[in-house]
Amino acid sequence: MMLKSSPANLASQGLGEALSIRNLTKRYGANAPAVENVSLEIQAGEFVTFLGPSGSGKTTTLSMVAGFTEVTSGNIFLGQQPIDELPPHRRNIGMVFQSYSLFPHMTVFDNVAFPLRRRGLGKAEIRQKVGRVLDLIQLTDKAARYPSAMSGGQQQRVALARAIVFEPQLLLMDEPLSALDKKLREQMQLEIRRLHKELKITFIFVTHDQEEALVMSDRIAVFNEGKLAQVGSPSDLYERPQSLFVANFLGDSNIFRGHVHTESESHILVNDCGRFFAPRSGEMSASGSAAISVRPERMRVLPVATRCEDANRVVGRVSQIIYIGSSRKVEASLPDGTVIQVREQPRDQVEVQEGAEVAICWPASASTLLPVHQGANCG
Incomplete structure (x- = not known):
């Protein structure tokens, strides 16, 4: 599967916004911090992967950016706007979950249209936007199908379409390829990378798969025990690790x-x-x-x-x-x-x-x- 070149009115608009994470901390009771004093500047339109073992803080950080987890201390800015106290639906952020989270009782069209209807768009505009995105991911002929009648790769593409149809400034992905087999996962890595280049949305991708991070990212943020161990390009981290943890974890x-x-x-x-x-x-x-x-x-x-x-x-x-x-x-x-x-x-x-x-x-x-x-x- 290869994604088509996106229509001019969906791509090349520079939709992505910079994300600034400043001294972000998350504590649960008296336990050690799940995330401790994490600061990271992500440029508009950049593809950054949060990489680390289970319990390293990468998913908790993503969840705080999305608004699903309350921040203990620190700040998050999307562009110039502080968003750490905004509810998720007011952050203009797209989200793709590990389980896809498609509505089983809705068709592909209705799944993709859902965030547009929540925003009160008219029927004609919804048809136009959904049609444009389904064409982009080459599922126009599957618009009337239900998720149960689709393969895992097709469901993944529907989840991506739903996350980008409202043209978010930031797209978050929480291990969205982990349920796919190896060959399909490798194909989807390249397609998500191509989609990023087409749409110019700021992407944050969470994974524990080192090869996935190396293939897809402009930069990788390596997490360990709630802190950032190192941030850099794939080649910088692979060729010039700054700690034994990064040297051993990445490759x-x-x-x-x-x-x-x-x-x-x-x-x-x-x-x-x-x-x-x-x-x-x-x-x-x-x-x-x-x-x-x-x-x-x-x-x-x-x-x-x-x-x-x-x-x-x-x-x-x-x-x-x-x-x-x-x-x-x-x-x-x-x-x-x-x-x-x-x-x-x-x-x-x-x-x-x-x-x-x-x-x-x-x-x-x-x-x-x-x-x-x-x-x-x-x-």
């Missing part, structure tokens, strides 16, 4: 802990497995406990006797080789029992066997130095 990472000191242009981390080089960063102190994060696809597996021209090398024993189609994953155990992962494209693969001792190499530029408060070991 796979191999972690080497140790003690760091600085020489010339490099940080050097030392532990029981050797010396490991990372680019010098002004954000890290010259010495102390630290860790290096390395993405599996930045490493190479070589026979142990082969010369390694990269700055970093560690010896391990292959415990598992997994074929995954476009690449292979090699797992190797280090002397202390730590298992690291290497992901290789076919052109980079050399013949190795399970149980063989191998050298694992990577350039200094593939290492990201991170602060920790633990002692030295191999992983």
Whole structure:
């Protein structure tokens, strides 16, 4: 399914408004805050994903923006207007829920028309707006059907149509693809991204799926324990995580802990497995406990006797080789029992066997130095 180019009077209007979240906190009784002092500036027309594990505060933050959860302290502005004390129906925000929340007794047309009727629009204008949006999502021929007669992907598109038909300034989506199978979910990721580019509405998308966040977002806000751990573009967060939590949560990472000191242009981390080089960063102190994060696809597996021209090398024993189609994953155990992962494209693969001792190499530029408060070991 591919969405059509949207009609001129629905797209290219710059409908999106900037969203400003300032020192937002939510407490439930005497418990630790569900959300604590979260501040985030979202530009008009931007696609931002709230990413984090269950209980991290991402959905609670979205619910406060929508008006379904009362703010304990802090402020929310949509454009220049404070909205944290407005009821949900006065915020001009569209919402797509995880369960779609379609009315089973209403046709597709009536489901999409519902927010327009609530706003008191006339029949002719409703027909025009609903027809325009159904054409956009390619469901015009399904207007008379009921949700029970539609697939999960079609129901998802109806929920999107209902959320955008009244031309909101902000569209919120709470894990709307989690109920779909993998292939359909991947298709819908691209279609939602295309819809965003067409309509220029400000989007906030909540998910715990890292790949989904990387594919769809202009920026990702990573939540952990009610706070923002890091905010940045997908490439910034993936290539330059600022904490062990982000490095481990967003994709796979191999972690080497140790003690760091600085020489010339490099940080050097030392532990029981050797010396490991990372680019010098002004954000890290010259010495102390630290860790290096390395993405599996930045490493190479070589026979142990082969010369390694990269700055970093560690010896391990292959415990598992997994074929995954476009690449292979090699797992190797280090002397202390730590298992690291290497992901290789076919052109980079050399013949190795399970149980063989191998050298694992990577350039200094593939290492990201991170602060920790633990002692030295191999992983």
